[in-house]
Amino acid sequence: MDIKAIRSEFPILDQQVNGKPLVYLDSSATSQKPTPVIEAVNSYYRLNNSNVHRGVHTLGTRATDQYEGAREKVRAFVHAQSTEEIIFTRGTTTAINTIAYSYGNANLSDGDEIVLTPMEHHSNIIPWQQVAKTTGATLKYIPLQSDGTITMEDVQATITSNTKIVAMTHVSNVLGTINPIKEVAKIAHDHGAIMVVDGAQAVPHMKVDVQALDCDFYAFSGHKMCAPTGIGVLYGKKALLEEMEPVEFGGEMIDFVDLYDSTWKELPWKFEGGTPIIAGAIGLGAAIDFLNTIGMDNITEHESKLVTYAMQQLATIDGIDIYGPEKRAGLITFNLVDVHPHDTATVLDAEGVAVRAGHHCAQPLMKWLQVTATARASFYLYNTTDDVDRLISALQRAKEFFGDVF
Known part of the structure; x- marks a missing residue:
């Protein structure tokens, strides 16, 4: 997959949010739309x-x-x-x-x-x-x-x-x-x-x-x-x-x-x-x-590599809970310990990183997880390892912002 060419088809990604290049990690809520659509x-x-x-x-x-x-x-x-x-x-x-x-x-x-x-x-x-x-x-x-x-x-x-x-x-x-x-x-x-x-x-x-x-x-x-x-x-x-x-x-x-x-x-x-x-x-x-045109098998493989890389990088952060199985689709739901996910998502947004925070229309599952809400980063065909690196950097910034209580 030519990720650079694919990303060029999504005009919304070519912008800054809060003075930072946009990293969109909320495709499970809604994906972005390419120029042909x-x-x-x-x-x-x-x-x-x-x-x-x-x-x-x-x-x-x-x-x-x-x-x-x-x-x-x-x-x-x-x-x-x-x-x-x-x-x-x-x-x-x-x-x-x-x-x-x-x-x-x-x-x-x-x-x-x-x-x-x-x-x-x-x-x-x-x-x-x-x-x-x-x-x-x-x-x-x-x-x-x-x-x-x-x-x-x-x-x-x-x-x-x-x-x-x-x-x-x-x-x-x-x-x-x-x-x-x-x-x-x-x-x-x-x-x-x-x-x-x-x-x-x-x-x-x-x-x-x-x-x-x-x-x-x-x-x-x-x-x-x-x-x-x-x-x-x-x-x-x-x-x-x-x-x-x-x-x-x-x-x-x-x-x-x-x-x-x-x-x-x-x-x-x-x-x-x-x-x-x-x-x-x-x-x-x-x-x-x-x-x-891109190929669904290529998309699946790309997302699998991204989520594997993201899981590896998240494991380097102390004080983070990750929910779900090892083998998963291209999304990761997590919480910073002692930080409400809405607060986490707000700090990430200040860094230009868009994630979802809340109960994700799955309140029975939140109860099973024994949490009120979580943050979620979800990947799609236009995301890159650089996006993951930006997520990790923003999460480190969130830890610092909330006093590094870990």
Whole structure:
């Protein structure tokens, strides 16, 4: 990978923050956008702005071709069998809510089980809590090992014949844990349950093949993979999606409307009510083109080297707690002992280094870690070892600022 050439595609990185060159280490929250994506969105609005699927005029045809072309790019990127299985949403949250309220409410009843892990993002906990309250289903959690991983023995022990849904993150946004989705999906299916995967932290960073994983649903967001905000994807197996009812009703998703009843369009459009996120989808398609040019294996390898280097450098700092397993995705969550992570992040920002601080929408996991919040440095294809060195230097500055209490 030519990192210098890649970085040149991200104009936002060429700036100073608080008088220092920007080091952006918050890609798990949202990635930066390369010039080809910015230009694709700009070009749509300048040249092709029109609604899709409705008009027969030239602009409408162009917009529809770009929108549906993006759907095909997504299908190929995650290796879905058909574009009918690719639903555009506002993001991972909307996608999981769609599964919960459409599939969950229709298929769960009193005594059924929904199996989760304590490492889930709130977006993969709260919808299931709400569905459980409505249907009488119960929530169960696969226990975590001390390093924040799960064992297949615990998976086997937690999933039972009463389990109807297993919902799990592919990659933890706090611990960096990479979960064995394919193996868990097999156990779920052996017990007659479906497998729902939150892929928000996986799809931007590694190859994902939904057919090889044999998951039933897979959700992810565009803004974490160089695409605009407000666009996401719900993949679902066609047979399941065909059985499900829409959760949003109105224009675009209908086949025929009478005064007292209506029928729905075929997949995927029955789940895309109203004017869709056209520019966002086009931007997502451009982001996929950009990532494919670089190569997902190259991105994974680059991030692995960065996180290994960062772990080695962090180990030289006394008085720092690091959370998560040794083998992890490209993020590191940590705390300086006796320093609140918000204070740590504030000092780092003064040095031009952007990290995330807070509970990362994972309060149950914070409770498990026995902390109220953490700081997180997350890496992506545009980061370098120089960025890591700047992080280490800024953390040393933070220690000095807070009186070197270690």
